[in-house]
Amino acid sequence: SLETFLEYIEAAQMDEDLEIAQPQHPNSVKLMTIHQAKGLEFDIVFVPGLSRQIFPDTKVTSNPYARKSELPYHIREDSDYLPSFESVMSRFREALKERAMEEERRLGYVALTRARKKLFLSCAHWYGEERSTSAGPGEFFAELAGKEPTEEDPGCPPHPAVTLRTNSPRPDENPLRDELELRAAGWPPSDKVEPDDLFTGGWRAALVEARRDPDSIEKQVAAAGIDRPEWDASRGEVAEQLALVTTPAPPAPIDERLKSLSVSNMVQLARCPKQFYWTVVRPLPRRPSRAARLGNDIHRWIEISSIGQQKLDDPEEPPDLAPEEVGDRPGRSLPTEESLKKAFMDSRFAEKRPRYIEQPFVISLEAGYLVRGRIDAVYVEGEEWELVDYKTGMQPAEDDEIAKLQLAIYALAAERIWGLDPSKIKVTYFYLKSGNTVTTAAEDLTFTEKDLLAMFEQVEARIFDPVPTQICGSCDFLRFCDAGRAFVAAQSSEPQ
Structure with a gap:
């Protein structure tokens, strides 16, 4: 609704890190940055903020001669397209501003070409109650809307x-400051309720009475002599509005990506649903x-x-790595590649001939x-x-049941692919770091197909509560x- 959209805008102003959630309904407002809108088109597009120092913004933030963190232009691969420093810093800064304007103009082209039918552009003289100088139309807005000629600028007519x-x-003055003062003057708000023709004691008292006596409203309507058809019509409008508020939202459409998960995803979901959420459902950048x-x-x-039936092409997917194999734990050194290779060559698997290597499967x-x-090897x-x-x-604790989930899925895959009896299957973890092998009979594994279904149902139900463990x-x-963070802090405070 318009009201919730405006509330979101107000919240976004208060919290710069507010996540932008895009409504999926086609007849809804999509709020996004210009970069997020690349490749998209909409019938109607609004581009606000085309004011000076806002859009375009030509502030130079990447001067390699003013910031040590910037890579010198002459050693960059795109140096042919970058300004060159020719001993005069003021000219170099001007060249940087010109380049910044080129980048802003490219971005402006993206914004203005997102609209299929109508494009609305806007700017304001003042932004923010703390500013003491006005902004006014920016260069892009002026080029489209037209601008009067001045001594320094010949001006231009509006675009046709x-x-x-x-x-x-x-x-002349920032009007937003007056708005802020008005808001402050009205705080805290008064809880005084003015009476009206129907509820002479105020609506709150009428509500309390209606909870005690459901027929009290009808009695007050009859006593006040209010036009009955008009009352029923108004009551119907209010009922419709209440229905919109109280009716449960329709279930979110099923994300088809989440109906096909890798073994690593399943283990991660079992370990920590919140980590799974940030990795698979709403992926965030990872180190x-x-x-x-x-x-x-x-x-x-x-x-x-290994010798055996090798694949000549690279695997379509990376190997199934558990969460504890993916993260770099601070203060913990990794084994060397040579030590892991030696552990394999010293094991009983080095001389064996596997029937299958990197065997793909889909259950x-x-x-x-x-x-x-x-499956690494069969x-x-x-x-x-x-x-x-x-x-x-690292090798997990013996009582870690989640560690056996991956083996249970492999055993189920072997039953499906080769039609094997569970009594003829055993599954093994070979921990190269320690040289230990842990072998389990398929019949002793507790995870079943129903457990896997329950995990998918958990994903559809959007249950992603964090489960703090050592992987934190x-x-x-x-x-x-x-x-x-609380779990890690508690662990670090415990005596070693």
Whole structure:
């Protein structure tokens, strides 16, 4: 509604980090930056803020001779397109401003070409109650709306396609300051309720009485002699408005991406639903992980070193890495690549011939859910099948049931792919860092297909509560996870 949209605008002004949630309904207002609008088109587009020093904004923020953090232009690959410094700093700054204007003009082109039918441009003389100087129309607005000639500027007529709706004169003083004073004067608001013709004691007293006696409103209407048809019509309008407020919102459409998850996604969801949310549902940027890179390199090396049925092409997906294999935990050193390779060469798997390497699979569940993954190695001896997953991270505690989820999915995949009896399947984690192997019979695994379905239903129900564990210390999202920060703080305060 218009009211909630205006409330969102007010909240966005108060909180610069407010997340921009785009309504999915086609007949709704989409609020986004120009960069977010690239590639999109809409019938009607509003571009506000075309004022001086706002849009275009030609402030120079990337002067390599004024900021040490900036890469010198002469060693950049795009140096041919950048201003060159020729011993006069003032000329160089002017060149930087010209380049900044070029960038703003490109951005302006993107903004103005998003509209299919109508484009509304606006600017204001004053922005913010703290400003002491007015802004006024910016260069882009003036070029379209036209501007009067001056001694320094020859001016220009309005663009033929532009209709100038309003052009109010510039107030000498900032009017937003008066608005702020009016708001302050009206605080705290008065709770006094004025009586009217129907509710002579005020609407609050009438509400209290109606809760005690539901027929009291009808009695007051009859006693006041109010026109009945007019009353019923007004009551119907209010009822419709209340229905809009109280009716539950329709369920959000199912995101088809979330109906197909990798094994790594499933383990992450079981470990911490909130980390899964920030990784898969609403992905946020993540730091480059040395641990994940090491895990990928080792898996690839083992695949190449092994003998058997190898794939000639690269895997379509990275290996199934658990959350504890992806994050770089502060203060914890990683094993060397050489030590992990040596652990594999010293193991019983080095001389074995695997039947399958990096075996891809997709498990189809009810309601169209899919679980996809890759089994690192499959060894067959007689009628016994061993599914092996190589781990480069820390070995979890023995009572960690979630650690067995990945093995349970592999066992289920083997049953589906090769029609194996669970009694003939065993699944193994080989922890290269310690050289330990942990083997479990498929029949002893507690996770079932129903558990996987329940996890997908959890995703559809949007249940993503954080579950603090040891992985919080290496989580990329710890900075804004209250539960995770509290857990880490408690862990660090405990005596070692």
